[in-house]
Amino acid sequence: MSNQVTETHLRSVAKLSIYKIISMVVSYFLSLAFGANPMQALTMSMVALTIGSVHYYLYERLCLVIPWGRTADGRETTKRSIIKTIIYRISVVIVIMIVAQAVFLDSTLMAFFMASVKFVTHAITYFVMERVFNKISWGKITKK
Numbered sequence: 284m285s286n287q288v289t290e291t292h293l294r295s296v297a298k299l300s301i302y303k304i305i306s307m308v309v310s311y312f313l314s315l316a317f318g319a320n321p322m323q324a325l326t327m328s329m330v331a332l333t334i335g336s337v338h339y340y341l342y343e344r345l346c347l348v349i350p351w352g353r354t355a356d357g358r359e360t361t362k363r364s365i366i367k368t369i370i371y372r373i374s375v376v377i378v379i380m381i382v383a384q385a386v387f388l389d390s391t392l393m394a395f396f397m398a399s400v401k402f403v404t405h406a407i408t409y410f411v412m413e414r415v416f417n418k419i420s421w422g423k424i425t426k427k
Contacts, residue, residue, distance in 0.1 A: 307332045309408065
């Protein structure tokens with residue numbers, strides 16, 4: 284039987300903060316690449332930061348109650364990180380499409396294309412974050 288692993292709220296907030304700062308910078312430059320002016324790109328980044336922060340925090344806390352894909356010492360397997368990444372990114376694509384269309388894109392197709400590009404770039408970022416934080420024991424709580 285594996286140990287139950289959870290984490291402190293402070294660890295979740297630290298993961299959220301680091302991930303969202305990186306995500307905001309990527310969102311800003313992708314918005315510019317898709318034709319947004321600097322103000323629209325900033326708006327897109329700020330809206331994504333606000334909505335995305337709540338979404339990310341709730342998703343991380345939800346994942347803590349699912350023991351699947353953990354080793355006996357409570358670490359996440361690579362497979363678990365991959366599955367978490369895919370599920371998280373799919374849910375975010377929907378949010379990005381809505382926000383992108385509302386902020387500056389008139390085309391649903393262009394919003395979907397932007398969301399798809401962001402899916403790939405942010406999935407890579409999220410996966411790397413998961414693997415890095417998996418190696419950091421600070422804020423982890425293991426229960427037998």
